[in-house]
Amino acid sequence: MRLDQRLIADMIRPGTRVLDIGSGDGTLLDYLFRTRGCDARGIEIDMREVTRSVAHGLPVMHGDADHDLAHYPDEAFDYVVLQRTLQAVERPREVLRQMLRIGRHAIVSFPNFGHWQLRLKLLTSGRMPMTAVWHTPWYQTPNIHPCTILDFLMLCREEGYVVEQWMAVDEDGERAPWRRSIRLANLFGEQALFLLRRRGR
Amino acid sequence: MDQTTPAHIEHAHMLFPEGMQLECGFLLAPVRVAYRTYGTLSAARDNAIVVCHALTGDQYLAETHPLTGKPGWWGRMVGPGLPIDTDRFFVICMNVLGGCMGSTGPRDARPDMPGEPWGTDFPPITIRDMVRAQKLVVDALGIGRLFAVVGGSMGGMQVLEWAATFPEMVFAAMPIATSPFHSAQNIAFNEVSRQAIFADPEWHGGRYWEQGAIPARGLAVARMMAHITYLSEEALTRKFGRRVRRDPYNQAGAMSLFGEIFEVESYLRHQGSSFVRRFDANSYLTITRAMDYFDLGAEHDGDPSRPFHGTRTRFCIVSFTSDWLFPTSQARVLARALNRAAANVSFVEIDSDKGHDAFLLDEPDFDRTVRGFLSGAAEHARIG
Structure with a gap:
């Protein structure tokens, strides 16, 4: 399991109901069921991954964040997880709203577009930056809604979400040392991880 | 064309003299249900799987058919070591009510006119009637909870009706190549x-x-x-x-x-x-009329999710890309209905060019899906 998945799992209380959007090969689902006793279910867009997950006995359905969340009832889950996908969905704000409607908590990770390497590359070359994290050219990238950690915080404020936990991690999922300063995290963090809930709960 | 009528074959069955009240209000008595079983019922009676057959299928699921001499219609899926593993599970397959392979149907003699077959006077039956007839057998076998109900096409309709009508009795449900209602085209x-x-x-x-x-x-x-x-x-x-x-x-x-x-x-x-x-x-x-009447939302203002509210059954919906009789779009309507009920749902669309019949044919991804879903569910049900 990737280290950032381990960090996500650490945010989840045992025995809770979890929906993992973009569950991939089902690693996190399997871990949450086996070690945390969670009722963990997945949504995955890649049919081969869905078939593979179900063939491993994991409850996964074919679907995606933009179109399938609206069909769940309010607070059907304790946690709704979206890993490294927010930047690739059609309507990120709506997806977040749905996540915090159907779940009591949302756990969101995304690659930080504010990282210093990206800033520097754009400044020096004048072209769309390409790095290990952002590695597809602009005309091919599925990442249609990149944002920085500060952008995401602004959106949370506008939407009335409470940030219960946040951390910056590097690409391998190792927790970065920028835990106090959002500005430093926004400059040096490759991936961001947030635990949110709606205000008033 | 061959005009001979089928030779008389004694099918294994249970007879229920008190019969059952059909949805149309008619009291059908007696009711006979022909069935076959494969594998062994565990001492805890917790490993039973009901497999529901499609429109023209019957109870001869995994053995040579006594009438046609052909292999069972799902012999490639059900058997020792196969995805529905009879070394592990006790599999029951029953001829549907209204059928012609030993269960009460239009070819039987009417109780009120001895020697006279029902014919077109046979009362209209529904998918739920079929399921309630199957439950008579399951009850008689002393099985309080089915580990799973599995079926394709009209068999999938029965799976859904089982889960909707007797939610406490169905731990896992696998509706395959089916729909929550019979479409106008069908x-x-x-x-x-x-x-x-x-x-x-x-x-x-x-x-x-x-x-x-x-x-x-x-x-x-x-x-x-x-x-x-x-x-x-x-x-x-x-x-x-x-x-x-x-x-x-x-x-x-x-x-x-x-x-x-x-x-x-x-x-x-x-x-x-x-x-x-x-x-x-x-x-x-x-x-075919029973299929036409099938609509899970009919009693719920057209909402097929309502029968499943509060369900604890684990579902696995399977569709096939080239199935245009029960297309994936209808399976998705079902998946979303179950999402609205916050049910535990897996939903797989198998890539196949074999059409609706793909569920009966060699599709390795489908086999893996059936085996994996049942194994995963068995782990949750804590059965061997």
Whole structure:
């Protein structure tokens, strides 16, 4: 399991109901069921991954964040997880709203577009930056809604979400040392991880 | 066309003299349910799987059929070491109510007029009636909770009805190549099938037995038309293409209009003629009508999610890419209905060019899905 998945799992209380959007090969689902006793279910867009997950006995359905969340009832889950996908969905704000409607908590990770390497590359070359994290050219990238950690915080404020936990991690999922300063995290963090809930709960 | 009626075969069955009240209000008594079992029921009686058959299937799931001599219709799926593993699970398959392979149906004698078959007077039945008849057998076997109910096409409708009507009795449900309601297009196909039967001169208003006849021509045409809907254009092209051959039954010679036949025509004729040897026309009418009536949302303002609110059943919905009779779009309606009920749902669309019949054929991804879902569910149910 990737280290950032381990960090996500650490945010989840045992025995809770979890929906993992973009569950991939089902690693996190399997871990949450086996070690945390969670009722963990997945949504995955890649049919081969869905078939593979179900063939491993994991409850996964074919679907995606933009179109399938609206069909769940309010607070059907304790946690709704979206890993490294927010930047690739059609309507990120709506997806977040749905996540915090159907779940009591949302756990969101995304690659930080504010990282210093990206800033520097754009400044020096004048072209769309390409790095290990952002590695597809602009005309091919599925990442249609990149944002920085500060952008995401602004959106949370506008939407009335409470940030219960946040951390910056590097690409391998190792927790970065920028835990106090959002500005430093926004400059040096490759991936961001947030635990949110709606205000008033 | 072969006019012989099927030889009398004694099918293993249970008889329920008190019968059952049908949804239409009619008290059908007695009720007989023919069934087959495979594997061994565990001491805790917790490893039972009901497999529901489709429109023209029957209870001979995984053994040589006593009438046709052909292998069981799901012999590749059910057996020792197979995805529905009879070394592990106790599998029950029952002929549906209204059928013609040993369960009470239109070919049986009416209790009020000894010696007189029901024929077209057989009361209309529903998918729920079929399921309630199956529950009589499950209860009689002393099984309080089924580990799983599995079925494709009309069998999938029964799976959904099991989970909706007896939610506490169904731990896991696998509706395959099916829909939460029978679509207008599918009702239309059924109607063409029925009209083909009605138009046969040997139909005799449904009382064909009085003339010692069966509407074989009409039933065969019904089967031919329906069979096309079970396949796909790709599958037909792959199997037959445009290949032609000399028609052995046409005396007029190769130069005449129908002196040569396309292989696909020959195939359909064979499907039609072999079908009439094992199936009763009135059963075909009764069962297709039950499918037409099927609509999970009918009693709930059209909302198919309502029967599943609060359900604890684990579902696995399977569709096939080339199935145009029960397309993935309908499976998705079902998946979303179950999402609205916050049910535990897996939903897999298997890539296949074999059409609706893919669930009966060799599809390794489908086999893995069935095996994996049942194993995962068994782990949650804590059964061996």
